[in-house]
Amino acid sequence: MFVPILKLGFCLIVTAQSDLTDTEWKQLQFTLLEKVASTHARNVILDMTGVNILDSFAGRMINDIAQMIHLGGAETIIVGIQPEVAWTLVQLGLRLKNVITLLDLEEGIELASRQGSANSLALFTKKANNAF
Amino acid sequence: MKNLPQSAISNPTSEEIEAYRIFWVPYEAHYDEIQLDVLAEAKKIPQFEKLISSIPPQMMVEQNKINKALMRGAILDGKWDDFINHQRSEGVKYAKMGLAFPLWFELLTSFRRSLNKHIIIDYKNNSTNLNLALEGMNRFVDVSMAIIGDAYLNTKEEIISTQQRSILELSTPVLQFRDRLLIIPIIGMVDTHRARQLTENLLNKVRDNRAKVVVMDITGVATVDSKVANHIIQTVEAASLMGATVILTGISPTIAQTLVILGAEMRGAITVGDLQGGIEVAEKLLGLKVIGPTTAERPVSAEKA
Numbered sequence: 001m002f003v004p005i006l007k008l009g010f011c012l013i014v015t016a017q018s019d020l021t022d023t024e025w026k027q028l029q030f031t032l033l034e035k036v037a038s039t040h041a042r043n044v045i046l047d048m049t050g051v052n053i054l055d056s057f058a059g060r061m062i063n064d065i066a067q068m069i070h071l072g073g074a075e076t077i078i079v080g081i082q083p084e085v086a087w088t089l090v091q092l093g094l095r096l097k098n099v100i101t102l103l104d105l106e107e108g109i110e111l112a113s114r115q116g117s118a119n120s121l122a123l124f125t126k127k128a129n130n131a132f
Numbered sequence: 133m134k135n136l137p138q139s140a141i142s143n144p145t146s147e148e149i150e151a152y153r154i155f156w157v158p159y160e161a162h163y164d165e166i167q168l169d170v171l172a173e174a175k176k177i178p179q180f181e182k183l184i185s186s187i188p189p190q191m192m193v194e195q196n197k198i199n200k201a202l203m204r205g206a207i208l209d210g211k212w213d214d215f216i217n218h219q220r221s222e223g224v225k226y227a228k229m230g231l232a233f234p235l236w237f238e239l240l241t242s243f244r245r246s247l248n249k250h251i252i253i254d255y256k257n258n259s260t261n262l263n264l265a266l267e268g269m270n271r272f273v274d275v276s277m278a279i280i281g282d283a284y285l286n287t288k289e290e291i292i293s294t295q296q297r298s299i300l301e302l303s304t305p306v307l308q309f310r311d312r313l314l315i316i317p318i319i320g321m322v323d324t325h326r327a328r329q330l331t332e333n334l335l336n337k338v339r340d341n342r343a344k345v346v347v348m349d350i351t352g353v354a355t356v357d358s359k360v361a362n363h364i365i366q367t368v369e370a371a372s373l374m375g376a377t378v379i380l381t382g383i384s385p386t387i388a389q390t391l392v393i394l395g396a397e398m399r400g401a402i403t404v405g406d407l408q409g410g411i412e413v414a415e416k417l418l419g420l421k422v423i424g425p426t427t428a429e430r431p432v433s434a435e436k437a
Contacts, residue, residue, distance in 0.1 A: 060362070083335030086370035103342055103375035120139065 005035050011043040011112040012036065012074075013105070017050040018127075025061040029079050032065065036072045044069050045108040045116065049080030059092045063099075070098040079108040139381060147258050151268030159247060159252040159269075160204070166246045167196055192390045207272075216279055216299060223283030227291070233284060240273060243333035304330045306337040312344040313414050315407075319352030327363040338376045341388035346371060349407045351382030361396040363372040366400040375416060377402065381410035 002022055006013040013036060020028065036044060054062075065077070066076040077100045081089070089096070102108050148197065158164070166306065174180040184192075206215035226236075243258055255262035304326070309315045313413075314337055317328065348364075350356075356364075368378040379402045383391070391398065404410040415422060 048282040078373075081373050081375075083332065083339055083370070083374070085367075086335055087331065089373055090366045090370045101373045101375050103338075103344070107375060 001029075005032060006036075006131050007039055007041070008109070008112075008114075009041070010041050011045060011109075012039065012041045013045045013087040013109075015050070015105075018097065019051055020058065022057050022061075025058055029061065029065050029068070033072060034066055035067055036074050041074050043077060043112040044107065045077045045079060045112060047080050047105050047108070048078060048082070048085065049104065051085055053080055054085045054091055056127050059089055059094050062089075063094050063096055066096065066099045069120045075100065077108045077111060080104050138159055144212070148271060149207075149210075150267070151264045152272060153266030155251065155265040155272065156207045157266065158203070160200070161254070162247075162250045163196075163200055166243065166250065166255065167221070169246035170239060170309055171204055174239055177238060177300060178234060180239070183229070183231075194391060202289045219276055220283040221282035224287045225384045226280070227287035233281070236277070236280070240277065244269070244273065300326065300329055304333050306333055308341055309347070309411065310418070310420065312342060312414070313411075314338070314341060314343045314346045315411075316346065317349045317351065317352065319406075320354075322353055322356065322360050324363070325357055327367075329362050329368045331363065331370065335370055335374065338374050341418060343376050344375050345377075345379065345417050347379045347407065347410040347414050349382045349408050350380065350412065351384070351407065353387065355385075355389060356387050358394040358396060362396060365396065365398060365401065368398070372375040379410045379414055380406050381405065 001018060001020065003016055003020070003024065005016060006015075012032070014032060015096070016028075032044070035041070046065075051058075061068050062078070066078070075097065078096070079102045081101060100111065100112060164385075171184065174184060197355065202211075202215045202218050205211035248266070249267045251262065251269065255265055305317070307315045314334075316330070316334060322330075333347075334346065364380070368380070373376045380398065381404045384401060388437075402413065404413050
C-alpha cells in the first residue's frame with residue numbers, strides 16, 4: 001500500500017491508512033528519511049489511526065524510524081495509536097525514546113504548529129481565528 | 133452444556149429393563165402411599181416444608197400424575213428421552229430455586245426406605261424377583277439422580293458465570309469527570325483477569341472520550357501483587373502511548389511498601405496522595421483553574437461563619 005507523505009511547512013504528515021506489511025514498513029523508512037533530509041523537516045507526525053494490528057517487527061520498525069528521524073535532526077510525533085496497538089507496544093517492551101505520543105492528528109498538528117514547524121498551518125488558524 | 137453419556141441411560145440393557153419392570157410393579161401399586169410417605173418426611177425439612185406449602189395440592193396431584201406417566205412410559209414402553217428431559221428440567225428448576233443438593237439425598241433415603249418396605253412385602257415369596265426389584269430400584273434412583281444432578285450443576289455453573297460477568301462489568305467504571313479528564317475508581321480485589329479488563333476498558337475510553345488525563349484511584353484496593361502492579365505500570369505506559377497522562381492516587385501505605393519491596397517502580401506514572409490532590413494536578417495539567425465563589429456569590433451560611 002502506498003503511504004502518502006504530506007508536507008506542511010516544516011512538518012511532515014505520514015498516514016498509515018491500514019496495517020502495513022514488513023516490506024511496506026521498510027519502504028516507508030527509506031522514503032520518509034529521504035524526505036526528512038530533502039525538506040529539512042523539523043517535525044514528523046506519524047498517524048497510526050488506521051493500524052489495528054502490530055507485530056514485533058512493525059513495533060521495532062516504528063521505534064527504529066523514530067530514532068533515525070531523531071538522528072536526522074527532526075522530532076517524531078506519533079498520533080492515533082489504537083488501544084490494542086498501545087498494549088502490544090508495551091508488551092513488546094518498546095520504550096519509544098525521543099518520541100512524543102498524542103491522541104490524534106489534531107493534537108499532533110496543534111503541537112507542531114505551536115513549535116512553529118507547521119508554519120503555514122499556524123498562519124492559517126491564526127487568520128481563521130481572527131476572522132471570527 | 134456438558135452432557136452425561138446419555139446413551140447408557142436412555143438405552144438400558146435387557147437385564148436392566150427386566151429389573152426395572154419387576155421393581156415397577158410394586159412401585160406402581162403403592163405409588164400414592166409412597167408419595168405420601170416421602171411428603172411426610174419432606175415436611176420435616178424446613179426448606180422443603182416451605183416449598184411444599186407453596187404448591188397448591190391440586191398442582192401437586194397433577195405433577196405426581198405426570199411423573200408417574202413418564203416413569204411408566206420409560207420403563208414399560210422405553211420412552212427414556214421424555215423421562216430424561218423431564219428430570220433435566222426438574223434439576224434446572226431446583227438449581228434456580230436455590231435448593232441445597234444434599235437435601236435431595238435425604239428425600240431419596242426416605243423414598244428408598246418406603247419403597248423397600250413394599251418391595252419386600254410384595255416379593256417375600258420370590259427371592260429372585262425380590263433381588264431383581266431391589267437392583268432395579270437402586271439403578272433407577274441412581275440414574276434419576278445422575279440426570280438431575282448433572283442438570284443441577286450445569287445450571288449452577290451458568291448462574292455463577294453470569295454473575296461473574298456482571299460483577300466484572302460493574303467493577304471497572306470509567307467516569308468522565310471533566311472535558312478530557314477521566315476518573316477510574318478501583319475498589320476491591322484486583323486479580324489478573326480484572327486488571328486486564330481494566331486496561332482494555334481504560335484504553336478504549338481514552339480513545340472514545342479523547343482523554344488527556346486519567347486519574348486512577350486505588351484507595352479501595354487492599355492488596356496488590358507483583359503481577360497486578362506490573363499490569364498497572366504497563367497500563368500507564370500504554371495510556372501514555374495514546375497521549376494520555378495517568379495519575380495514580382490513593383496508594384495505601386501497605387501497597388506502597390509492597391510495591392517498593394517487589395521492586396516495581398511506578399515509572400512514568402504521576403502519583404498523588406489522594407483523589408482530591410490527583411484531580412487538582414489533573415486540572416493543572418489540562419490548564420484549568422477552579423475559581424471559588426466571589427464575595428457576591430458566596431452562600432449566606434458562609435458569610436455568617
